[in-house]
Amino acid sequence: MEYNVKLRGLKTNQIIKIYKTSKDTLRVANLILDNKFHFFNSLDVIDFKEGIDWNYRHHTAPDTYQLYMHALNVLCHLLNAYEQTNDEEYLEKSREIFLSWINYEKQKPNNKMLWYDHPTAYRTHNLVYLALIAKEKLPIEEKEYIELLVTHGKYLFDDKNYHKNNHGIMMDRALIMLGIILDHPESNRWIEKGIWRLKDTFYFSYSQQGVHLENSPEYHRIVRNLYKSIENFLNKNDLTLGEDVVTRLEMSDEYFNYIVKPNGLTPAIGDSGLLPIGAQNKIYDSFHDQVAGITVMQSKDEDNPENSTWLSFVCGYGTTTHKHYDDLSVNIFYKGHDILVDPGKYSYGRSPVRSYVISPQAHNTIAFPNERYVFDKSQGVNRKIKTTSFVSTNKMDMVQGINGGYKDTLFKRTVIFLKPNLVIFLDEIISENSVKVSQYFNLAPHIEVKEVMDSKIQIISDNEIIEFEQINDVDSVNIHKGQANPPKAIISEQFGKTTEINQLEFSKNVNSDYLLTAIKLGKEAIDSFNFASFDKINRLISIEMSNQNIQFYV
Secondary structure, eight states: OGGGOEEOOOOGGGSOOSSOOOTTHHHHHHHHHTTEEOOOTTSOOEEOTTOOOTTOOOSSOHHHHHHHHHTTHHHHHHHHHHHHHOOHHHHHHHHHHHHHHHHHHHTOOSOTTTTOHHHHHHHHHHHHHHHHHHHHHOOOOHHHHHHHHHHHHHHHHOGGGOOSSHHHHHHHHHHHHHHHHEEOTTHHHHHHHHHHHHHHHHHHHBOTTSOBSSSOHHHHHHHHHHHHHHHHHHHHTTOOSOHHHHHHHHHHHHHHHHHSOTTSBOOOOSSOOOOBOOSTTOOOSOEEETTTTEEEEEEOOSSOGGGOEEEEEEOOOSOOTTOOSOTTEEEEEETTEEEEOOOOOOOSSOOHHHHHHTSGGGSSSEEOTTOOOOOOOOOGGGOSEEEEEEEEOSSEEEEEEEEEEETTEEEEEEEEEETTTEEEEEEEEEESSOEEEEEEEEBOTTOEEEEEOSSEEEEEETTEEEEEEESSOOSEEEEEEOBTTTTBSEEOSSTTOOEEOEEEEEEEEESSEEEEEEEEESHHHHHHEEEEEEETTTTEEEEEESSOEEEEEO
16 A cells, blocks of 8 residues: 555755755745745745635746745745754745645646646655654654655556646656655566656757757756756766766757857847856857757957857757747847847736737747748758758858748848958848838837938947848838837736837838848948848848958848
């Protein structure tokens, strides 16, 4: 029977804890003692002074707060504080919160976060942590507690609850830990199943170049940290994910050195925030991964690397997890500052802001003004949304991509980076009908619009003048000021918060036509650029500058 299952004699330093002890441990734990639930620094502290409401709905991100509530992450903070101080007040509060949750769970409420992959996996870690301490210190019914852990094990084991993404990885990590901590007839199967699924998900989730395929630098870091914590935990128990996985994880570390901007922050591509990972190991070569749909183009400033030029280009994907409608989108960093930025994730729940920030109109791309496209599920050469070519030399990078996700219209973007300070966009629209299309450019929050001319817009970035020029005519030019309702020209640099920006929109009614756009980064580029043209029949781009003329086929 289940109640004959026993906890093995592991110490708390032999398990994986959701949070490590830090300088904030006691501050956070003391908040929780007062029923002020703290989850992350980026989330609000929730005051349950009238008692814990397990159905609590936050006004901006209800699912996120529900997830971390039912993960019981507050237990980890309290237990860390107990181990740091030996103050049993933290331990008693852990028991109080646990019993409150148990009473709620026994009512079988209609709450999707109660038994859902992510919170169930995290809750398993926190319950194991509590179990190891409680067996010595707390009056918790052991039979009932063990049965609860076994119930978690069965949920985590069941493939019906499993998806090949970061949530699945969390489930496998928790399942393996349960298999090691519990003396249960299924323990070995739990461990074997967890390791097998982790390997399977790893090969599904990473490109050959070590880029995680959830379309987000933030999730690249999250999943890399998950796998590293798992491998370290397995090694402590004479287990491993294998040499090939470990080697590929080292490649995933190197990807950070390409995707990080010269200021040490990652771009807010897909469901990402601004992550300060540092630029001490930064690689300034260009990088391309067609499977992941990411290209990085760079030009290093040898005198001051933080002033280097950095561009990203997104087109294509291995999965659509955490993916925005951002294909053909570009970010630009120049002279120590962002110039063009992606909007970030804001939150995961349904809201007008979330709907906007994932839309094509919130990215630096070309799109229809009021439409979304359909993500293409086909693979290989038949895929309708993909990066089609990439070339890199010491003087120039060029990347091309197509977006065939719109009905009856194909968008094709060619980005040419003439190092270090000139960017050319060739945006081709192939359609059987006359359609209105728009180019969108999100200007970083610090940027001011200086001057608007017939075909040019000049902006200021920290005393640097940058000029956008439309080489062929457009029908309209709009500068959108940030607004909250309805959401327009906003980005989200912190979870649940928005920042208003200026957004440029160039629009044109076309029928199988093109837009040719030059972005001149700094006065030197403005002064040296004379003209650009595109010979549509021969597919030849010509760029005339004061010191050279350049021609190439696209």
